[in-house]
Amino acid sequence: MNLDLSSLRSVIAAAEHGSFRQAATALNIKQSALSRRIRHLEGQLGVSLFERSSGGVRLTPAGTSMAQASRRLFGEIDEMVRASQLADRGETGVLKAGFGTAISASKVRSILAEHIKAFPEITIQVTERSRGQLVASLGTGDVDVAIVAGDARQHGGLTMSLWSERIVVALSSRHPLSNSEVIDWSDLKDETILLSQWDPGSDLRNLVLRKLAAPGGGPKIETWDASNENVLGMVEAGLHVSVHCESWTSVAYPGVRFREIRDASGPSHITFTACWEEHNRNPALTRFLETLRHTHHPTLLG
Template sequence: MSIELKHLRYADAAIQHGSFRKAADALGLKQSNLSRGIRTLEERLGYRLFERSNGGVQPTLAGRDFLQSARRILSDLQTIVGAANAVARGTAGRLRLGFYTSLSAGNLRNTLCDYARRFPDVHISALEDARSRLFADLRSGALDIAIVTGEPGAEFGTSMALWSERILIALPDSHSLAAKDALTWADLKRERFVLSLRDPGPEIEAILIAKLVTPGESLDVDHHDVSAESLKSLVSAGRGITVVCESCMGSVPSGMVFREARDGNGSTRVGFCAYWMPANENAALRNFVQMLEERCPPLQP
């Protein structure tokens, strides 16, 4: 038995208004079309849904039970359609985001907070991992977008430049350099560094080598397979000093301070960029990228 959804709506409107004419007006239909649709529904059910009279219509006993169930079906369908429309608009659903820098402060944290305020029904699923793993997950569809350090490249997909953050030196508060408000790279020539093997550790080490190492020299560094937060704990324990992005300033272990690293051009900074796959049709991603464009408009030539 095949029942058309529109006929259920006709019958539901008729029971609400108590009249085929009023129901047809409410639905913007001709009364004859609505009556014909309800008659078709009754024929397919094999029993009458309504008692007709000059004063209007009343549901039969069987019709009352059927129409109560039909109303629940229509209500559930409206909920399903509304939820699907929200996902299609990007106001609901899921956004899967990858990164490897701290969320304790900085632009990435502020961006996620802003997005959550604008789209509270979108669930943000975050993954902290190495750059290579994030890119692999983008290709496979396990991630929608990855935010990493560096300048946009042509590795794959679509990319855009975002913000930049200051490079900061984390050192024990008992260190002689802690008395200075800001540090030059020359101040750091003879220091022992603790660096992470995880991203963005290799990129930070490259910056240190460019700033501190001359031909015939090497960098005094201990490598650890730990997060940036754990590196700060090593610094506070006196194991050395480290270099972090500005976004790490949100949490400061006891016994550790941050100092800005400067050169002749002022603050040393590292850039961030976003990558996503152009074939990704997730509307929540589209809204997130649009928000990034609002927060980080492209530089004019």
């Protein structure tokens, strides 16, 4: 049975006004048209929906049930329309975000918090993987956007430079250099530098090699297949020194001191980059990219 939505709206209006005439006026149609709609619906259902009298109309038990069901139906239709409009505008849906750095120790945390506050109906699924894994996941659609530290040349799609972080050295509080506020790269030439293989380990390794290159030899570097948290734990225990992005200074390690490293050209930096595929048409991704542009490139929004 095909029920006409306009007939259901006529039932609701007549029930609310207690009059076909007033209901027709509210719907901006002729009374005769409203009466036909309701009679046709009654014929389809085989029941009387209204008791008619000179004083107006009143719902029958069947009409009461129909009016209640119709209100629920239109409520669901309104919600369906609202949901589809929100999804089209990227204000709801699912965003699959991948990160190559710990959320707790980077600006990513504040970005996510701002986006969640602005669009609470968007579901964010977070993945933390290596840069290579994230680039592959972008291609397969398992990730909509990836934020990585350092070089993003592996990714052949679209990118956006976000922020730069200074490079700091982590030392045990018992290390003689920990008493200095700023450390020169040359002060580390005799140190063993402990690095994580996890991102952005390879970029930090290349930076150390450039800064401490010397005729006849190079810096002493140990690279572990361990998280940055575990590397800092070993530094806290007094084993070697380590190099990190400045966001790690927000994490409390009681026995570790973070100090800025610089040379004649000033402090060293590493850039964070957002990567995504041009063919990805997820509206939730579009909204997130707007958040990134607003946060880091406000001059581009005009």
